[in-house]
Amino acid sequence: MNWIDKQRNIVDFALSSLLRRWRKNLALLCVYTFVVFIVASVVFFAEALKREATLVLEGAPDVVVQRLIAGRHDLISRGHMEKLERITGVSDVKGRLWAYYFEPSVGANYTLVVTEEAAGRPGTVAIGAGVSRTLQAGQGDLIAFRGHDGAYVSLEVARVFPSSSELVSADLVEISEEDFRALFGLPEGIYTDLTLRVRNPKETVVVADKIRRLLPDTRPILREEVLRTYEALFDWRGGIVLAIFAGAALAFIIFAWDKATSLTLEERREIGILKAVGWETSEVIVMKSWEGIVISLTAFLLGLVLAYVHVFFTSGTLFEPVLKGWAVLYPRFQPVPFIDPYQVATLFFLTVVPYTVATVIPSWGAATIDPDTIMRQ
Amino acid sequence: MSLIVLNGITKIFNRGRPDEFTALSDVSLEIEPRGLAVFKGPSGSGKTTLLSIVGCMAKPSAGRVLVKGREVTSLPDRFLTDIRRHTFGFIFQQLHLVRGISALENVILPAYPSGERLASLRERGVRLLDLLGLSHRADTNVEWLSGGEAQRVAIARALINEPAIVIADEPTAHLDTKLSLDFMAAMERLKAEGKTILFASHDPLVYESAMVDRVLEMRDGRIVAERRAS
C-alpha cells in the first residue's frame, strides 16, 4: 500500500510537470500517437491479409504445371497431361483455361477463368464485383469482348459474385470453355496450364521433381510455394513498407533526440529543487520515468485503438491510394481481424521503452548533482 | 551533546581551474540544540556555503561534519538525502518554489516520496499554511502570490517533514519591514516549539533582533567573531 501511494504521489507530480508545458507535450503526444497509428495500421493490415491468404489459398491446387518456352509462358497440350497421369501418386490431372483480358475503354485488366459449371451456361458470364464496377455492368447486362480475330462477342452477365468475396474474385470473369476457346482461338486439347492432385501430401516435392524430369519444358509450382508467396506480402524489406517504417523511426528519433539532449533550464531547476527538499536521486529518476511512461503509454494505446478502427472498420482507407497504384481495378474488402499478439507486444516495448529511456537519461545527470548547485543559480 | 559539529571545514570551488575560489577556510563550530543563531557578514563571506554544508546540501572539500554525533561527510547520497529530509528544513534566499503548481502542492512536495497518503499530507499542509495565515491561498498557483505570501509558502514547505533544524538564507532580502517582522515572529514561534534555527543575513533587523541567541560574524570564509546573547 505504501509503495502504491508513493508512486501515486510521484505520478501526481510528474503529471503536474507535463501539464505545465502542456502545449509542447500535447504536440509530442499527437505526433507520437500518429507514428504508432501508422505503424500499427501497417502491421494489422499486413497480418490480416497474410492470414487470410494462408487460409483461403489452402484451396489452391496441389501442383500447377506451367510450360515455359524461350523464357515465355506458353500453352500446354493434352500430350503433357497424359504423361503426367502416368506418374505414380498423381491423380486428377486437369487442364486449366484462364487468360488476362485488357479492356481498353476503362484501362482495367480482368482474369477470364473457365469452369465446368460455366459450360452449362454458354453465352453467359459470371463476373466479379470489380468487373461490374469498372464496366458498370450488372446482372442481365451485355459485355462485349474483343476476340483474337478482332470481332466482338457479346456475353450476358448471369450473376455478379458477392462483394464479400472480392479479395479472390474481384477481377474474375467466369466463362464457359466453348466461349473461351472461340474468343481466343484456342483449339481443343490446348490449355493455359495444368493442375493435379498428389495423393500423399508428403510426396509433393518428389512428384515435382519427377515432373521436371519427365517434362523438361515445364515448371511445377507447389501449393506450399503459393502460400509462401503471400508470407512475403508487406515484407518490411519491400520498398514502401521500409519507407513507412523508416519515416516513423525518423520521426520518433527526432523527438526523442530533442528530449534526450536538452533539459530546459526550468526542468533543471525543478530537479534541483526536488533534490534540495529531500527527494532522493532514485525518486527523481522515477518521476522522470513516469513522465516518459505517461506520454508513451498514452500514445501507444490511442495509436493502437485508432489503427484498429482504421484497418478493421474502415478497411484501411488511408492505404487505399497507396495499394491501388496504377491499377484501375482494386478489390474492395474488409480485412478480417487477425492479430498477432507478439506483434502487439513488440510494438508496446518499442513504443514505451525507448521513449521512457530517452526521457530519463538527460535527467540522470541533473539528478545526481549536489543540490547545493541550485542555491547558486 | 551538540546537534551539529563542524570540524576544520574547507570548501574550494573550481579546484585546479583558473577561477579557483576558496569559499570556506578551516571553519570549526558547534551548534547546540534549540536557539536561534545568525551568521552575519558581507556577501562573499561564505555564509551561504556554510549553511549548505551544515544542511547536508553540499560536501566540504576538507573537514568533517557530524549531525547528532554521526559523521555525515562521507555518506552516500541516499543516506544523506534521508538525513536532509528529516533533520533539516531549508528556506532559500530565492525561495525556489516550483512554478505552475499550487501553494499547497509546493508545501507537501518534500513529503511525496514518503508514501504518506495524499489526503493526510494535504491536511498537514493546510494546517501549516493556516498557522502562517495562508490557508485561503492554498490552491493558488505560486506565480500569483505576492512576495510575502511566497515567503510564507517557503517556510511552510520547510516545516512539512517536521525537521529539528530550520535553516534560512537571507530570509528578509525581498521583504519590507512589516513582512520582515512577521517573519521573525513566525521564527520565534518555531523557536518556542524547541526547533533549532540558523540564519544567514546581513539585515540588521535580523541579527540585532532580541530573539537571537548567537551571532557569528564571517569574513573571507572564516568566522572572525562571535557574540552570544546573555
Next chain:
Amino acid sequence: MRLRKSSAFIVFTLINVTGLALLFAHGALERQRQAPVLSEKKIMVERFGLTDLCLFTDARYTRNPAVADRSTPFQDNPLSLDYFPSGSILPPPPHLRAHELDR
C-alpha cells in the same frame, strides 16, 4: 472532492485499455462471424483453381505472383518503371528467389 491527477490518468488509461480490449473482443467475434465467408472464398479458390488473391491488377506478375516466372517482368517495355507500389509491397516469391533449378 477534487480528482487527483494520478487518478485521472489511471482512469483515462483504464478507459483506453478497456476500449482496446473491447476492440480485440470484437475482433474475435468478427473472426467467428467471417469464418463461413472465408470458407466460401476457399471453395471459390478450389472451384476456379486459383493460386492468388486479387490484390494488384496492374500487371500479370503482380496479379499472379505465385505463378509468375522470371521473364514476365522483362516483357514490359524496357523503359517502363517497376509497378508501384505493388512491386515494392509484394516481392518476388521465395521459390523464384531461392532456386530456379538448372534453367
